[in-house]
Amino acid sequence: MSEAQTASVVLVGVGGQGVLLASEITARAAILAGHQVKTNEVHGMAQRGGSVIAQVRFGPEVHSPLVEQGTARVLGSLERIEALRYRPYLAPDGLAVVSSQMIVPTTVSTGQATYPADAEARLRRVFPRLVYVDGVAEARALGDSRAANIVVLGAMSLALDLPMQCWEEAIKGSVKTRLLELNLKAFQRGRELAE
Amino acid sequence: MTELLSGNEAIARGIYEAGVTVATGYPGTPSTEILEAVSRHKDEIYCEWSPNEKVAFEVAAGAALAGARAICTMKHVGLNVAADPLMTLSYIGTVGGFVACVADDPGQHSSQNEQDTRHYARFAKIPVFEPADSQEAKELVGLALEISERFDTPAILRTTTRVSHSRGLVELGERQGARAAAFERNPPRYVPIPIWGRKMRVKVEERLGRLAEEASRSPANRIEWRDRNLGIVAVGIAYSFVREVFPEASVLKLSWCYPFPDALLKEFAAGVERVLVVEELDDIVEEHLRSLGVPCQGKGLVPRIGELSTDRLRETRAKMEGRDPEAGRMPPVPEAADLPARPPVLCPGCPHRGVFHGLGKRDVVVTGDIGCYSLGVFPPLNRTDTILCMGAGVTMAHGMDKAGEPRKVVGIVGDSTFFHSGITGLLDVAYNRGSSTIIVVDNRTTAMTGHQDHPGTGRTLMGEATVEASIEDIGRACGIRRVATVDPYDLKETARVLAAEIDAEEPSLIVSRAPCPLHTRSRLGPPRFIDRDACVQCGNCVKLGCPAIESDDESVRINELLCSGCGMCEQVCKLDAIQVGEGAGDE
Numbered sequence: 001m002s003e004a005q006t007a008s009v010v011l012v013g014v015g016g017q018g019v020l021l022a023s024e025i026t027a028r029a030a031i032l033a034g035h036q037v038k039t040n041e042v043h044g045m046a047q048r049g050g051s052v053i054a055q056v057r058f059g060p061e062v063h064s065p066l067v068e069q070g071t072a073r074v075l076g077s078l079e080r081i082e083a084l085r086y087r088p089y090l091a092p093d094g095l096a097v098v099s100s101q102m103i104v105p106t107t108v109s110t111g112q113a114t115y116p117a118d119a120e121a122r123l124r125r126v127f128p129r130l131v132y133v134d135g136v137a138e139a140r141a142l143g144d145s146r147a148a149n150i151v152v153l154g155a156m157s158l159a160l161d162l163p164m165q166c167w168e169e170a171i172k173g174s175v176k177t178r179l180l181e182l183n184l185k186a187f188q189r190g191r192e193l194a195e
Numbered sequence: 196m197t198e199l200l201s202g203n204e205a206i207a208r209g210i211y212e213a214g215v216t217v218a219t220g221y222p223g224t225p226s227t228e229i230l231e232a233v234s235r236h237k238d239e240i241y242c243e244w245s246p247n248e249k250v251a252f253e254v255a256a257g258a259a260l261a262g263a264r265a266i267c268t269m270k271h272v273g274l275n276v277a278a279d280p281l282m283t284l285s286y287i288g289t290v291g292g293f294v295a296c297v298a299d300d301p302g303q304h305s306s307q308n309e310q311d312t313r314h315y316a317r318f319a320k321i322p323v324f325e326p327a328d329s330q331e332a333k334e335l336v337g338l339a340l341e342i343s344e345r346f347d348t349p350a351i352l353r354t355t356t357r358v359s360h361s362r363g364l365v366e367l368g369e370r371q372g373a374r375a376a377a378f379e380r381n382p383p384r385y386v387p388i389p390i391w392g393r394k395m396r397v398k399v400e401e402r403l404g405r406l407a408e409e410a411s412r413s414p415a416n417r418i419e420w421r422d423r424n425l426g427i428v429a430v431g432i433a434y435s436f437v438r439e440v441f442p443e444a445s446v447l448k449l450s451w452c453y454p455f456p457d458a459l460l461k462e463f464a465a466g467v468e469r470v471l472v473v474e475e476l477d478d479i480v481e482e483h484l485r486s487l488g489v490p491c492q493g494k495g496l497v498p499r500i501g502e503l504s505t506d507r508l509r510e511t512r513a514k515m516e517g518r519d520p521e522a523g524r525m526p527p528v529p530e531a532a533d534l535p536a537r538p539p540v541l542c543p544g545c546p547h548r549g550v551f552h553g554l555g556k557r558d559v560v561v562t563g564d565i566g567c568y569s570l571g572v573f574p575p576l577n578r579t580d581t582i583l584c585m586g587a588g589v590t591m592a593h594g595m596d597k598a599g600e601p602r603k604v605v606g607i608v609g610d611s612t613f614f615h616s617g618i619t620g621l622l623d624v625a626y627n628r629g630s631s632t633i634i635v636v637d638n639r640t641t642a643m644t645g646h647q648d649h650p651g652t653g654r655t656l657m658g659e660a661t662v663e664a665s666i667e668d669i670g671r672a673c674g675i676r677r678v679a680t681v682d683p684y685d686l687k688e689t690a691r692v693l694a695a696e697i698d699a700e701e702p703s704l705i706v707s708r709a710p711c712p713l714h715t716r717s718r719l720g721p722p723r724f725i726d727r728d729a730c731v732q733c734g735n736c737v738k739l740g741c742p743a744i745e746s747d748d749e750s751v752r753i754n755e756l757l758c759s760g761c762g763m764c765e766q767v768c769k770l771d772a773i774q775v776g777e778g779a780g781d782e
Contacts, residue, residue: 014537015539016542027199027362028199031199031364036363036364037199037362037363037364038328038361038362038363039199039361039362039363040357040360040361040362041360042304042360048539048540048541048542048567048570048643049537049539049540049541049542049742050537050538050539050540051537062363063434063435063436063438063439064435064436064438064439064504064505065328065357065361065362065363065435066357066436066504066505066506068439068504068505068506068509069506069523069524069525070523070525081534081535082537084530084531084534085531085534085537087525087528087531088524088525103742103754103757104745104746104747104754105535105536105537105538105742106538106540106573106574106575106740106741106742107535107536107537107538107574108535108745108746108747109737109744109745109746109747110574110575110737110740110746111746112535112536112574113533113535113536114533114535114747115535115747116533116534122530122531123530125530126528126530126531136756145756
């Protein structure tokens with residue numbers, strides 16, 4: 001089966017956090033490394049501050065753009081509890097990279113639900129391989145908090161076996177020139193945090 | 196050369212390569228990006244956002260009868276709006292290739308229903324093509340146009356969400372030479388008055404037979420012989436999932452499923468022990484196979500509702516093999532059992548919030564419409580009572596009013612939706628002496644689908660400056676005498692105008708006008724902070740439903756990363772605890 005040779009990546013977060021940019025960079029890096037690639041993302045209503053998921057699959061031959069439960073090599077989450085929501089996609093031995101950023105849903109602010117106070121402890125229980133980073137603080141230290149997605153992506157890259165120059169080339173092709181240095185640094189910082 | 200393209204971008208590439216010269220459409224998820232990508236070739240392809248899908252369809256039809264290759268794009272429910280021209284263009288046929296690219300949304304990611312466009316192809320007796328991925332999406336555009344011309348018929352290219360919004364590598368080709376338009380007068384061919392329409396009716400039936408024969412020979416459909424114990428008929432994207440879950444099975448891959456390729460279906464069925472049909476949404480091919488006398492399985496094992504996936508087909512396979520279909524799922528964990536839902540919400544700084552806030556104080560019925568403002572249905576706003584389809588925010592308000600609903604009925608419609616199909620409703624309210632209050636929440640763009648221009652923005656899809664239709668003038672021209680315009684960021688004034696118009700005995704039109712800040716990408720003001728010493732947690736600001744305002748048992752805070760600086764929260768705070776300034780008490 002092609003399953004074993006196909007790498008699946010899942011990126012999640014909240015609409016507006018940069019999930020799609022991170023998945024685009026992943027896809028480009030995989031193409032540059034010579035793989036077949038399929039990606040999937042959700043547009044429209046799902047982007048208005050809702051929970052967002054993007055998926056990337058690469059390998060010698062990829063049929064489905066959708067990741068099967070329990071097969072993703074890496075799950076990257078730009079928000080702390082979104083990782084818990086999409087946990088079923090991750091393979092039992094997969095890597096979870098979670099940014100500690102908290103975005104409180106309006107369902108919580110209006111008293112319909114509660115935001116788990118013990119999110120970090122939960123993450124540590126359910127993900128045997130967890131990299132938990134303060135992506136926003138790390139990115140801010142490099143110059144712009146909006147590069148938190150690339151910090152997370154950098155950490156995720158350790159599980160993906162794609163050459164570093166492919167990642168760099170992919171970032172170059174996906175971000176504006178004036179933001180290139182920031183994003184390359186953010187990616188590198190993510191890798192360091194995961195090592 | 197290859198490029199990573201979404202299904203929609205690949206369709207646009209196919210449109211470009213096939214020498215199309217006219218492309219029209221109305222935005223609708225998941226179809227929108229087709230025309231946006233076509234507009235990158237605006238030097239060679241005339242393209243437009245039409246006011247609605249019926250207009251888009253007819254403009255493309257005119258171009259095709261003049262001899263040009265023409266395309267129109269829309270989402271599945273858009274084809275309902277364009278169904279009238281569709282049914283009769285089938286009779287007339289076409290000169291230049293005519294293809295309607297229609298994107299279905301199984302699973303209802305961004306839609307009010309889940310309808311299968313293939314029914315329309317059967318209804319109109321025209322061919323429908325269904326790509327499995329981006330590469331095939333590009334190729335099928337060219338094939339559909341060629342079939343359209345050879346068989347004198349309009350055609351449909353149906354995608355589903357996961358085809359439109361998945362990316363894959365696509366081999367790029369050159370653009371074919373475009374044909375020059377030159378309409379040839381021939382009334383018996385183009386005018387379906389009854390004496391000629393009856394002849395066309397015969398042609399339609401005869402064409403179906405020839406198309407079915409062609410579908411059996413077409414490269415769009417092919418058999419992959421493997422293990423003959425199980426043969427799977429896989430339609431469109433279902434092929435991608437089938438190949439992963441049943442790698443050993445023989446597969447009849449159908450990307451041109453109607454008119455049914457009977458010869459191919461029979462050949463395949465005769466070559467395998469057992470037939471399973473996998474198609475997204477309805478059992479169209481399955482039902483037909485049974486009518487041919489071929490025993491098969493399908494919707495008994497494959498879900499009818501929602502979209503297909505490898506996960507769902509694994510369950511199908513488990514059922515077929517007598518295993519527990521639940522066994523393959525990841526077991527749920529208590530850590531994820533009580534997560535708060537995160538539905539889409541009106542963005543921070545959204546101008547619609549000002550209108551919903553103003554309505555919150557009144558006991559009125561609100562008939563809503565399709566667009567971002569449909570999000571006004573969620574708590575804490577709770578200000579939408581019905582949604583039916585584009586334009587129905589206006590007409591259903593009138594219907595409730597005429598039924599004698601004792602409360603005042605307020606209809607809400609967006610700017611693009613007003614131009615799409617709100618105007619005829621407003622005309623009805625005025626003409627038939629209604630008394631409802633119609634609010635056009637004009638954010639100067641078609642926002643929900645990703646900010647497309649429309650007749651009120653003063654810009655075309657091709658980037659040209661153009662006339663701006665005035666919603667107020669249209670209202671007055673319809674016969675509405677009470678027309679008001681408000682700035683929704685001014686909550687006090689908005690509430691005052693709403694009260695005055697709701698209390699009026701005659702129909703009124705309120706235009707709430709402020710551009711979508713997500714579109715203008717500009718901050719509305721400095722971020723606000725909550726002074727914790729002054730805040731008594733009364734909840735007034737929380738009731739705005741702004742995602743930047745975070746509240747729990749301990750405190751109310753403004754998330755600085757999300758705040759757009761619109762200042763509405765500052766206006767509703769009675770204690771002046773919300774201010775502009777450096778981290779005033781906030782973390």
